[in-house]
Amino acid sequence: MIPKSYLIFEDESFLDSTVAKMNALRKSGQFCDVRLQVCGHELMAHRAVLACCSPYLFEIFNSDIESNGVSHVTFEDLNPEAVEILLNYAYTAQLRADKELVKEVYSAAKRLKMERVKQICGDYLLSKMDSQSAISFRNFASVMGDGRVLSEIDAYIQEHLLEVSEQEDFLKLPRLKLEVILEDNLSLPSNGKLYSKVLKWVQRCLWENGELLERLMEEVQMLYYSADHKLLDGTLIIEDQGLFGVGAEDHVQFVQKNPPRESGKTQRQLSSSSSGATSPSASSTPKSCRSEFKYIASEKTTNNTYLCLAVLDGLLCVIFLHSRSSPQTSPSATPCLLKSLSFEAQPEELGEQPLTAMHYARSGLGTAALHGRLIAAGGYNREECLRTVECYNPKDDQWTFTAPMRTPRARFQMAVLMGQLYVMGGSNGHSDELSCGETYDPRTDTWAQVPELRTNRCNAGVCSLNNTLFVVGGSDPCGQKGLKNCDSFDPVTMIWKNCAPLNIRRHQAAVCELEGFMYVIGGAESWNCLNTVERYNPQNDTWALISPMNVARRGAGVAVYDGKLFVVGGFDGSHALRCVEVYDPARNEWRMLGSMTMARSNAGVAVLGDIICAVGGFDGNNFLNTLEVYYPETDEWSDCTKAFCSSA
Template identity: 85%
Template structure:
């Protein structure tokens, strides 16, 4: 027996038991002395527990003039579920939140000054980041003022800018288009130095000239890269505000454009969902403007004279497109000449190997269809803008010509032929949310006519004709993060929409087509996860049935029908644009792989002309494409050369 010894006992279950009992007391409202009013929801808790976990609530409780009464704390801008999750954490030290609530939990933790929870939520979001949600994550981190998370998101974007630039969130960002004129003996500096000069030019335009960021984005801005390596405003005499001097060698020299003060005094309103509002609030206050973020994030040189950049201008996340030109030629936003490209004399054996004629525009997320023996390619994105132009390919001439443009710029849509007319519906115009409007094209009148709108805005939906009706299937929800199960049918005679049975699985960016009186919906994505599942719709009993899945999960694929089979082309598997092709035989209910394309293509278009499948446009993981290639089912080969076209016609 040791004299004066202590009795030492450690109850390992006490802490867990006590914590559980205290949390049970909180949930039943017993002994609670604080009420949190969160958007109309009342949450009871114990002041001492919350004060230990939240420095923010500690400050409130510590300054309470009635410390022994029941405190009431009101929050009108927090999510009640997120606050409940934080209360559970305060009592149990366990953080458990559904992935859709993590941002709300982060926001609540920021208010409560619970730094450890903020860090855990931030790390979780970073672990889920990919090229599709990087812009959304950056906007969130910026709104939260989280420098640590923001730096990691920007580092990711720097490494994956081209992949990020193909995504919906990126394509909806405000865009500034610059055309930079160069002296013959000058070249543009490297990306980083170039865009530091661009940011300086934008700042001068806002602060010295009194411009608004919105006005700068309304049209292509012509700049001049001076011999002393500065970017200054430039223009031609025809704009009425610039002077041009001719030298002895009869070349053009650009001087600084005179600001149009009267046009910049009015307060501009943002036409694309208010994304430029930070500039609106501070445009007339240089000191306030200076405090807003100006940051170059990432850039890529996409061609010899074209640059793509993501930057923060005056607190607004923006895309900057820059073209370097040696002489003041046609603006990059103008419609190209319809004449065929000039050719040159060459021996026949060399001419045989030239590629199939490319489209005038690179297009991704375009609508394609076969009409009267020709391939129609409409709309789409080309990284600079969302297009409304429509091109027509004649395989006999291997040439593209323009037909009447659509009434609305759109991409991320599909096109179908119904009763001899083209139909397009929904999609995105690159600025606002998804579209609900649709239009039809009459090839005899060469004009587009508006049709009744969908009940809801919809992007990335599948479209096909079946039994003299136009069907619109699936698509993205208003936030663009979940697929839809909706299916709607349009009657072109009565001009009315009606509901059909819903899909079994939510889908957006699915390939859709008709075969033997059935409609097939192939692949797509449920949220961000690519699908290999396939559903078939029977209009006789208004039901959807799951059939054999594809070998490869893919979204943004295209589909063509030939010889009673479905040919699914390209797409995106979640990490890469695909070249692979597979075919479905409904008689056997099975898929098998075919020969791969010459190029990877996601969000491309396909059409069947005669016995040949044509694939056109899309995104290859690095560039938006204007090229095309064709597939010969007899040889199971893809070819992008005009020689193969000649062989097929013989």
């Protein structure tokens, strides 16, 4: 009970008035003590307000408690409009976003760990989902790792699979085609049990036999359904009986989330022995605990044809299964499948065209993503080093020229720092390596000089980290020997400083920032290609070696997407490479991904939205001006326009 001597008064209008005033102060920049740099846009706010609604920013501010001035937080991969919407929400508790921006708001909320906003955005997307958008929504939810939304979408797809299968997104999913031979008087089990057997067969191919999923999809796979209800590989043929071999025991049972038994030779040992040397972290964790295999939905479309949507090793796929009776002779030839379903349409039927190429072929160019566009600068071809700069707009699939650099240069890298582009060093093709650098201001479309490097340097890595520009490694003046040098540049004071040197000399390394660390990947020591990787901690100015790549390479491109490093192409000492691999810092392990459509060394790589772009480079015979894009949700590269431009 409250004593009568207490004064109690509740002003119902005070809170709304205070919130409105605080938001007005934010928008006018008054009393603000934090600046958010979002893709070149500066957003002002109050640290205490943001710390209350974003655990991610709270952690940053809490680790920066010694700072008495204005905190700076940079996001190069978020939509400025989406972040502004979240700031309004933080001050007013009102979330207002155009439907076209909801995914961007969700992505920003995930980064800032604003779980309530994630839930609201997820519910909104679910409410707008139909058969036309189900696959794209599922891909988005998968990339975001939202199990709740994924389960809702999968339930919808189960009920509407045939309608979903007629949509454009579904038609472009990777396809696994199976021809199943039935022993006499047998019929396939019901769909759920059938695809449980199919998933186990795929797992067995990948983990026991060392197959690649993309190889399985290259042609029709022959399977045999035996009298003891086992699905067996059709390549085991007893020709004198005209039947598939039933001697292959189906004794390896892959159970999700359960590691294999340790007695005898476990499946983990089988997997590691078939794939060669692996890192300790990779070999100590069963792959069944790391990869997703999931049956989503299926339909029996004719008496002997089945359609299924499933997740195979984390990849959303269509499984097209055709069954027929046991043949009279050995069915060793690849059968011709009935093209009865619309997802057999060819790319030209889907209206796809090759992505527009650059005006100039370029290798050793600098690339970066800026304001939703891809910038490609300099580089060399068979004739000269270039100073021209081209800008690609994915919305209209067009390349346009911007202001050229002040100096022709190649064999350099480009970084985005505080909304501007920076290039340092390189070679002009006529003299020794360059020490000069320059910066591009997109607001004025002009380049300006920056203070020179302390040493002439070519093939160095360039990276922005904590509002500082870093230049790492590179070639000596003769171009034959790698350097350990690491220098940092403060764009405010315009001063260069020395940092701790690399552990290993390297030039033509791929360099990037991820979660507050700088990574230097591969490269070459003299001309010996490296697979080693070093990580720089700016807090204590130290370098540490981490898990090496699967493939030694120099002149590779690197991109950061969804908290992982994607390393693309390069040169292994003998050949230009098509192969791509990804690094997961949470597990300190590398794994191979789908390969590019063509080999590219010294190409440019950058991320536009949720798509990775690779442009230019050298394929071993020709200098390239072509562009291709990678879709992480499907692990596929494409040089066609349709899906890329529609997603931009």
